[in-house]
Amino acid sequence: MRVKGHGINVVAKEIDVTFNGQVVKALEGETVAASLTAAGKLSLRQTKAGSRRGIFCGMGVCNECLVAINGQQNIRACMTTVKPGMRIEEQTYPGKLPGPDTPYLAEPPVSDPPVHKPDVLVIGGGPAGLQAAKAAAKSGCQVVVIDERPALGGQYFKQLSKTHAFDSDDSMDKQFRAGRDLIREVEGLGVKIMREAMVWGAFGPQDIAVFADGKSQVFEPKQLVVATGAYERGVPVPGWTLPGYMTTGAAQTLLRSYRVSPGKRVILGGNGPLNIQVAYELTRAGVEVVAVVEAAPKPGIGQAGNLMRMAVESPDLVRDGITYTRTLKNANVPILYDHVIIEARGEGKVETAVIARLTPNGEPIQGTQREFKVDAICVGFGFQPSADVSRPLGCRHHYDAKKGTLTIETDANCQTSVPGVFVAGDSGGMGGSRAAQEQGFIAGCAAARGAGRTLPSDVEAELARRKGKLGSHLRFQAALWDVFKAPRWMHELAREDTLVCRCEEVTLGQINQAFGTGIDTVGGIKRQTRAGMGRCQGRYCGPVMTHLQSLINGQPTEEFSFFAPRPPIKPVPIAALARKPADA
Amino acid sequence: MPTGAAPGRLPNSTDVLVVGGGIVGCSLAYWLAQEGIEVVVIDRFDLNTQASGANAGSLHAQLQSSRARQTDPKMVESNNHVVKLGTPAIRLWQQLAKTLDTDIEVVVEGGLMIAENDEDRKMIEAKVKRENALGLEAEIISGNALRTIAPYLSDQALVAEFCPIEGRVNPIVATPAIVLAAQRHGARFFRHTELLSLEKLSDGYEAKTVRGSIRCKRLVNAAGPGGGKVAAMAGINVPVAGDFLHMNVTEAVEHFVPHLVQHARRKLTLKQASNGNFLLGGGWPAGPDPKTGLPSVNRASLEQNLWMSIQVVPALRNTRLIRTWAGINISLDGMPLLGPVPGHPNFHFALVVTGYTLGPFCAQLVADKLMGRAPVMDISPYSVERFG
Ligand SMILES: Cc1cc2nc3c(=O)[nH]c(=O)nc-3n(C[C@H](O)[C@H](O)[C@H](O)COP(=O)(O)OP(=O)(O)OC[C@H]3O[C@@H](n4cnc5c(N)ncnc54)[C@H](O)[C@@H]3O)c2cc1C
Numbered sequence A: 001m002r003v004k005g006h007g008i009n010v011v012a013k014e015i016d017v018t019f020n021g022q023v024v025k026a027l028e029g030e031t032v033a034a035s036l037t038a039a040g041k042l043s044l045r046q047t048k049a050g051s052r053r054g055i056f057c058g059m060g061v062c063n064e065c066l067v068a069i070n071g072q073q074n075i076r077a078c079m080t081t082v083k084p085g086m087r088i089e090e091q092t093y094p095g096k097l098p099g100p101d102t103p104y105l106a107e108p109p110v111s112d113p114p115v116h117k118p119d120v121l122v123i124g125g126g127p128a129g130l131q132a133a134k135a136a137a138k139s140g141c142q143v144v145v146i147d148e149r150p151a152l153g154g155q156y157f158k159q160l161s162k163t164h165a166f167d168s169d170d171s172m173d174k175q176f177r178a179g180r181d182l183i184r185e186v187e188g189l190g191v192k193i194m195r196e197a198m199v200w201g202a203f204g205p206q207d208i209a210v211f212a213d214g215k216s217q218v219f220e221p222k223q224l225v226v227a228t229g230a231y232e233r234g235v236p237v238p239g240w241t242l243p244g245y246m247t248t249g250a251a252q253t254l255l256r257s258y259r260v261s262p263g264k265r266v267i268l269g270g271n272g273p274l275n276i277q278v279a280y281e282l283t284r285a286g287v288e289v290v291a292v293v294e295a296a297p298k299p300g301i302g303q304a305g306n307l308m309r310m311a312v313e314s315p316d317l318v319r320d321g322i323t324y325t326r327t328l329k330n331a332n333v334p335i336l337y338d339h340v341i342i343e344a345r346g347e348g349k350v351e352t353a354v355i356a357r358l359t360p361n362g363e364p365i366q367g368t369q370r371e372f373k374v375d376a377i378c379v380g381f382g383f384q385p386s387a388d389v390s391r392p393l394g395c396r397h398h399y400d401a402k403k404g405t406l407t408i409e410t411d412a413n414c415q416t417s418v419p420g421v422f423v424a425g426d427s428g429g430m431g432g433s434r435a436a437q438e439q440g441f442i443a444g445c446a447a448a449r450g451a452g453r454t455l456p457s458d459v460e461a462e463l464a465r466r467k468g469k470l471g472s473h474l475r476f477q478a479a480l481w482d483v484f485k486a487p488r489w490m491h492e493l494a495r496e497d498t499l500v501c502r503c504e505e506v507t508l509g510q511i512n513q514a515f516g517t518g519i520d521t522v523g524g525i526k527r528q529t530r531a532g533m534g535r536c537q538g539r540y541c542g543p544v545m546t547h548l549q550s551l552i553n554g555q556p557t558e559e560f561s562f563f564a565p566r567p568p569i570k571p572v573p574i575a576a577l578a579r580k581p582a583d584a
Numbered sequence B: 001m002p003t004g005a006a007p008g009r010l011p012n013s014t015d016v017l018v019v020g021g022g023i024v025g026c027s028l029a030y031w032l033a034q035e036g037i038e039v040v041v042i043d044r045f046d047l048n049t050q051a052s053g054a055n056a057g058s059l060h061a062q063l064q065s066s067r068a069r070q071t072d073p074k075m076v077e078s079n080n081h082v083v084k085l086g087t088p089a090i091r092l093w094q095q096l097a098k099t100l101d102t103d104i105e106v107v108v109e110g111g112l113m114i115a116e117n118d119e120d121r122k123m124i125e126a127k128v129k130r131e132n133a134l135g136l137e138a139e140i141i142s143g144n145a146l147r148t149i150a151p152y153l154s155d156q157a158l159v160a161e162f163c164p165i166e167g168r169v170n171p172i173v174a175t176p177a178i179v180l181a182a183q184r185h186g187a188r189f190f191r192h193t194e195l196l197s198l199e200k201l202s203d204g205y206e207a208k209t210v211r212g213s214i215r216c217k218r219l220v221n222a223a224g225p226g227g228g229k230v231a232a233m234a235g236i237n238v239p240v241a242g243d244f245l246h247m248n249v250t251e252a253v254e255h256f257v258p259h260l261v262q263h264a265r266r267k268l269t270l271k272q273a274s275n276g277n278f279l280l281g282g283g284w285p286a287g288p289d290p291k292t293g294l295p296s297v298n299r300a301s302l303e304q305n306l307w308m309s310i311q312v313v314p315a316l317r318n319t320r321l322i323r324t325w326a327g328i329n330i331s332l333d334g335m336p337l338l339g340p341v342p343g344h345p346n347f348h349f350a351l352v353v354t355g356y357t358l359g360p361f362c363a364q365l366v367a368d369k370l371m372g373r374a375p376v377m378d379i380s381p382y383s384v385e386r387f388g
């Protein structure tokens, strides 16, 4: 459903496309995912087992939103811009063999891939990557920023798409404004920006393979800044694969960038402040939000210390939080603390959300179930850093048991164990957008130095200021997550018949059974059950299986417990990668 | 729930101890246990993780093109011995597919080796003659006949060798199915049980492992790439090494290639698995990671293997690469190393360098020998004696 905005107007042309033969009105320049969601088409593909899937991550990672477009198979709706006359069809499994009139996804190259040698290559155009690019460019480096999405800004600074415009700057919230200003600044510094460009392989710090414009290209940068962000943790619950069940991040992208709501009646759940913010944004846009279901207990007297610390470190963020909760209260949207969404039900799409109250140990209490009729469920359980570039480069990581994630090891300059490779922002752990920006700037400065530049005095000054602020942001984050402290579910909310591996459709029961035969490594389980072999490359099921493995073999989880990192980082058309052997 | 593979304690003794839980070790345990022989399999890692779990599952019978070009008389002879194994080995897979209660995805629709020029055509013509003489069914097809059975081939494919017995199996399903069947007959499997040393006893060996010692009357070395080290523990020298190989996997598309496809000149094996994904390989090298020694993917192999694939099957251009892996293969002198060792009456080899295809069959030959039966074919050419 399209929402009307406060001071935001449609400026794009309305165009016609078809979905399964039916005409759908779209706005030129939005993503296919936005057009279809606006038209209430949530089911986008059929799996091998014949079930339906739709948008889940909204950021190109999960591969659940696949559609066929003009005969081309397996196109991610969330990463593809809609064009007039597009013939969009539900993707079947397996994909059809494209007919002779289907345009090729890419032309096989006639020569070796082009090689670029910038001073600094920044992977990721979110807050961390943009700040890194800014710092390095201001220090005289030749910088290239690569991002897979059609627009810069990443998760936090994602901008309103060109389909809409603000009445005036005053209609923009500060998140939009800060993002816009930073993007403009970076663009103004002569940084080369490659949008819709994806790193598909990290073969070495000076051998980064990129897919852009239908071609593979190679980067041999002097210094590399990895700022690939994070994706939402996958917490399997019964029904989590139904169309209409998506991450809160996906819902926010639809709303903030495209003014589309995932549904008419929406419930949000999981853990952390993002769910509350997005509930607020949806409510303000006129969407009926039935509840926000928060796993953490309601902050009480015991949290006074943390709340105080947050107010000291970032008073504006605390004020925002108060605005969000007050608005929700006035709109009669309950925030149900100590609760979790335990199940999604529906025929081919979400129709009902089932929630339950939690014991202090995080177990749903029998008999406290309540059902809500909804058409969309948005969940956020925190993030998983994208280590898909840093791991193949051999950068050292460790397992953070508290967060349940693999975390990069860096020094004070954000440098990893591999010299010349820096990691900043969410891809290095989770510190929020402010810490990400400081880290990005710090990494950009260190990379500039590594590339042989001396920092100009204004950059030095900004670096000192940002280094000083980083501690404050990290203290804020620590206090924030103490307030939102909740159980870290992995497989616990799943039933035996719940899919853990969404792509290959492997249930918890099948995984448990495989462990029961004596297999005790995730690699062994992967081979036995195919869990982790799908298009998302184990990004959602991998951490759950790694956790199960540690329960079964009693070994602590470490970096090598995870699936071995192998290219391609994301699926790439073969013709783009093919290279003629020298002797052919 | 099968428990034989669960941690448990390593027994104090067994009749046969198999070192290596790949396809060879696991199927050997199956053949022996079926006949009531006490057998324990140990592996350094999990079962089926090394070459057996990381190969492409092609069921090969015809000589690979690089081998067909070898002229050294010794290699020509070994290659002939390898060709003789292919047909019975694939027949055995077909039989296993019937007897095991899991679908191990054995499909035998034949294999094609494509020639694009005259020189390659001559090579496959000579190869077909040679293979026919060794008992392998194969023929040359071209023109319309070739287009009819393989309309997916590029126009450049002029002529091909067609070998009807070739096909595929799914190794990640097949080995575990064999393990389960072996367990049902009493075979026991111990994972993460690396062999540390061997002490020769008058009536067998005492094997020290990371999980304690076990005595055995007979020891079988099925340790694949690790087989050289295991042999050395018994004072036997064999030149076993490991090769790292690259594999590409595409997204699933509707079935249109039923055959196993190879090229007469260049490294390529191409086939479509049961679930629609294509597995593209053919011996492209992968590197051991300099830091960890583990297999790691090499960009040139990835790219060139894809180029080869779309040269032969152009429709693949429009599919995506979704996974790659690097696996370790066993390298020796081109022939399996099977059977007893002179001077070491209780030590037996079961090292199959020429593929997953030959694993169960070679294991059966070794099993027969261990049970004092005459194997279905003479195994002396595969003996360690060839190394002098
Ligand atoms: C990429 C690739 C593609 C291939 N494609 C095909 C194909 O399409 N068709 C085909 O037929 N073949 C193929 N092969 C070859 C085939 O996989 C192997 O020849 C076959 O698996 C050998 O089986 P194995 O049991 O002897 O060895 P392996 O499977 O390697 O098993 C040996 C086991 O011994 C264990 N071990 C070693 N040392 C010790 C020790 N000291 N203590 C305890 N345990 C030890 C190892 O951990 C290992 O698990 C391919 C190989 C690769 C790598």
Ligand code: FES
Binding pocket: A054, A055, A056, A057, A058, A059, A060, A061, A062, A063, A064, A065, A076, A077, A078, A079
């Ligand atoms: S929703 Fe498009 S890839 Fe996840």
